[in-house]
Amino acid sequence: xxxxxxxxVIISLVLFGCASDKxxxxxxxxxxxxxxxxxxxxxxxxxxxxxDTGWLLFNKLTREQADQYLEDRKQKGFNVVQAMVLHTVPxxxxxxxxxxxxxxxxxxxxxxxxxxxxxxxxDFWDHIDYIVDKAKEKGxxxxxxxxxxxxxxxxxxxxxxxxxxxxFLAKRYKDKSNIIWLNGGDxxxxxxxxxxxxxxxxxxxxxxxxxxxxxxxxxxGSSEWFHNAKxxxxxxxxSGHRRYDQDTLAKEQWHYGEDNWKYIExxxxxxxxxxxxxxxxxxxxxxxxxxxxxxxxxSAADVRRYGYWSVFAxxxxxxYGDNSVMQMYNPANKDAAYGATRPWQEALNDPGAGQMVHxxxxxxxxxxxAHDVTSTENGSAYFDRVPDQSxxxxxxxxxxxQYNRLLATxxxxxIFVYTYNGRNIPLKMGVLTGDQVKASWYSPRDGKITPIGNxxxxxxxxxxxxxxxxxGNDWVLTIDKI
Numbered sequence: 086x087x088x089x090x091x092x093x094v095i096i097s098l099v100l101f102g103c104a105s106d107k108x109x110x111x112x113x114x115x116x117x118x119x120x121x122x123x124x125x126x127x128x129x130x131x132x133x134x135x136x137d138t139g140w141l142l143f144n145k146l147t148r149e150q151a152d153q154y155l156e157d158r159k160q161k162g163f164n165v166v167q168a169m170v171l172h173t174v175p176x177x178x179x180x181x182x183x184x185x186x187x188x189x190x191x192x193x194x195x196x197x198x199x200x201x202x203x204x205x206x207x208d209f210w211d212h213i214d215y216i217v218d219k220a221k222e223k224g225x226x227x228x229x230x231x232x233x234x235x236x237x238x239x240x241x242x243x244x245x246x247x248x249x250x251x252x253f254l255a256k257r258y259k260d261k262s263n264i265i266w267l268n269g270g271d272x273x274x275x276x277x278x279x280x281x282x283x284x285x286x287x288x289x290x291x292x293x294x295x296x297x298x299x300x301x302x303x304x305x306g307s308s309e310w311f312h313n314a315k316x317x318x319x320x321x322x323x324s325g326h327r328r329y330d331q332d333t334l335a336k337e338q339w340h341y342g343e344d345n346w347k348y349i350e351x352x353x354x355x356x357x358x359x360x361x362x363x364x365x366x367x368x369x370x371x372x373x374x375x376x377x378x379x380x381x382x383x384s385a386a387d388v389r390r391y392g393y394w395s396v397f398a399x400x401x402x403x404x405y406g407d408n409s410v411m412q413m414y415n416p417a418n419k420d421a422a423y424g425a426t427r428p429w430q431e432a433l434n435d436p437g438a439g440q441m442v443h444x445x446x447x448x449x450x451x452x453x454x455a456h457d458v459t460s461t462e463n464g465s466a467y468f469d470r471v472p473d474q475s476x477x478x479x480x481x482x483x484x485x486x487q488y489n490r491l492l493a494t495x496x497x498x499x500i501f502v503y504t505y506n507g508r509n510i511p512l513k514m515g516v517l518t519g520d521q522v523k524a525s526w527y528s529p530r531d532g533k534i535t536p537i538g539n540x541x542x543x544x545x546x547x548x549x550x551x552x553x554x555x556x557g558n559d560w561v562l563t564i565d566k567i
Contacts, residue, residue, distance in 0.1 A: 115262065116226065116296060118318060119468050122358035124401045125319075131452055131467040134362060134402025135445045136165035136228065137438075138411040143213050144172050145413040147179055148201070151216045154413075157433045159223040162442030166225055167267060167300075167364065167404060170213065170254070171232040174241040182209040190232065190242045191249035210257065221263040228265040229258075230300060231288075234272025237280050244283045251284045255291030266297040267364070271323070273302045274310030285316035300364055304332065305339050308352050312359065319401070320355075322348040323365040324391065326383070329487060331374045343367075345391050346398035346492055353399040353472065360401040366391035368406035369437040371423050378424035382408075385437035386505075386557035389529045390488075392444045393503040393561065397492035399472045405441045407432050443532035447561065451499050469496040476500055478511035478545045488556055500564040503529075507550040507558035514542045517566045526550060527561040539567065 115128040125132040137158050142151060158166060170176075175185035175194075186192040198206030199214065217227050231254055232242060242250070258264050268285045281299065288297055296318040299307035303325030311317045324345035325332075334340040341347040345363050352361035367373070367383040374380055392403040408414075409432035414425040452467045473495045477484055485491050491510060493502045498517065502510050514522070524537035540546055550560040 116265070118296075118360060121468055123360055123399070124468055124470075125360065131449060132164075133445045133448050134165050134404070135163050135441055136167055136362075136364070136402065136404035137163045138365065138368070138404060138406035139166045139168050139413070140230075140411045141172060141413045142166065142168045143170065143216060144176055144178055145415070146216075148212070148215055148219075150413075152219060153430070154410075154433070155216075155220055155223050155225060159225060161439055162445050163405075164225055165228050165265070165402075165404070166220060167228040167230070169230045169233050169270065171236065174232065174236040176209070178209055178212050180207075180212065182207070182212065184209040188241070189246065190236075191246040193250070193253050217258070217261055217263065221261070226263045226265050227261075228267050229254075230267045230270040231284055233270040234276070234302075235270075237277050238272060242280055244279050247280045247283045248287050251287035252291055255288050259292040259294065264292075264295045266292075266295055267300040267321070268297060268316075269299040269301060269307070271300065271302055271365075273305060274299060274307065278310065281311075282314070285311070285314060289316035298364075303327075303365070304334075304341070306348055306352060306361075308355055308359075308361070309339065312355055313357075317359070319359050320352045320361040321364040322352065322361065324348055324363050324367075324395075325365070326367045326371060326373065326375045328373050343391075343487070344394075344490070346394040346490070349395050349398040349400045350472070362400045362402050362404065363391065363395040364404045365406060366395070366404070368408050368411060369435050370425075370427075370432065371406075371408035375423055384557070385435065385440060386559065388437040389440055389444075389559055390505045392441065393529060393559070394490070394492050394505075396444060396448060397472060397494040397501060397503050399494070403441070403444060405438060407435050407438060410435075410438075440530055443527075443529055446532060447501070447527055447563075451496055466496050466498060470494055471496075473500075476513050476516050477502065478513050483511070498566040500562075501527075502562040502564075503559065504550060504562070505559045506556050507552050507554050507560060510548045510550070510562050512546050512548060512562070512564070514540070514544055514546055517542065517564065519567050521567055523565045523567055524548065525563045525565075527563050529559050529561060534563075540564075 117126050119126050175183050175188045177183050183194050186194050196208045199211040200206040220227050266288050297316050298319050298321045299311050301307050301323050303323050306322035308320045329342035332340050332342040345366050369388050370382050372378050372380040409425045409427050409429045413429045476493050477491050488506050521539045522542045524540050526535040548562050552558045
């Protein structure tokens with residue numbers, strides 16, 4: 086009898102595992118939080134989130150157009166697409182399929198089968214399934230917003246309805262390996278908070294393997310309301326689309342003008358430690374301030390600046406956006422928002438979209454060999470990275486303000502410093518070990534490296550970037566241990 090009991094215990098441990106207080110990883114997706122709580126890991130390797138906002142992908146594109154969009158983003162290095170499941174309540178896709186029965190969010194309109202050849206066997210949700218699966222084929226994660234915030238604010242979803250809807254989503258997509266959940270949708274977490282709490286907790290209870298965050302209103306961050314929520318795995322900010330002079334509440338909490346690095350810096354200091362990202366900075370080719378179409382439009386240089394500023398301040402990735410692409414604008418429909426004028430297919434090739442991959446490549450270029458032999462993660466040099474403004478000396482303006490701002494980040498064996506306008510960089514030497522270090526310039530515009538040479542590793546050294554000092558002449562100073 087004793088031997089049978091022992092054998093049963095051993096088999097049980099093998100089959101079901103031992104109880105643990107450790108937070109469950111994203112098992113099915115291979116995407117989880119790094120051991121230090123700062124970054125993402127995919128199948129044990131560093132994962133740099135390079136996102137695109139394809140908000141109306143499910144509503145406005147055919148299957149063939151979705152293929153075109155996803156393939157383009159794959160070729161440009163994007164590995165995450167942020168999209169709305171329900172832009173409106175109800176939502177109707179390009180094939181005329183409605184998402185809900187009688188506009189009731191708790192009653193998804195689901196038909197039997199999923200044969201596209203038979204309209205009776207194909208629905209709104211099958212179209213989403215197709216796109217999610219196609220994204221998986223291309224190595225792209227789908228970061229899904231269950232229902233856009235304005236719908237909830239307009240009382241189109243009660244907590245009870247939201248619970249049933251979130252259960253439906255979780256059960257339908259829990260076995261899709263490339264899902265991330267973006268609760269909320271351009272709304273303050275304090276507005277109808279009970280609905281957001283219900284969606285978040287219900288997703289977590291029914292889909293424990295996929296990561297969850299909250300997409301907030303412009304110039305706010307998820308941590309303001311949900312940092313300690315058990316369902317929130319990582320923080321997201323929306324730094325927004327306003328210039329310094331347009332952000333009239335700049336002195337209040339969370340209003341920092343264009344300084345999106347301040348949002349990341351704020352989240353980075355919070356306990357418990359959670360990863361953070363700017364999930365909606367200013368979009369390329371959108372009017373500054375959004376609503377006055379006579380205003381200048383944000384450019385490729387601007388989206389680069391937001392990317393490097395936020396990542397160097399401690400973000401685990403970056404989400405890019407383009408005015409025409411995010412709304413999948415078709416001029417024939419005459420439904421442009423925010424002054425969009427060009428079809429989304431043309432806007433796919435806006436300069437900033439092709440330049441984002443250089444940020445991703447730079448951050449993944451220093452993965453290195455694990456410094457901690459006890460670590461279960463490969464490329465620990467990637468996870469060693471911290472924001473560190475102390476490497477910038479006080480001379481020549483020090484850190485600088487607004488467009489003069491220098492942002493620095495470093496690992497154990499390297500230092501990166503970003504300048505948006507090509508101003509001189511006064512660097513404290515001796516931070517890395519060795520008598521000399523290797524210095525280079527990295528171009529955010531084309532990813533090209535220009536060697537500077539070996540520099541004595543003592544005192545202060547002032548580095549002069551190529552070209553004249555002007556907005557958009559941005560460079561990254563790279564310093565590497567020899």
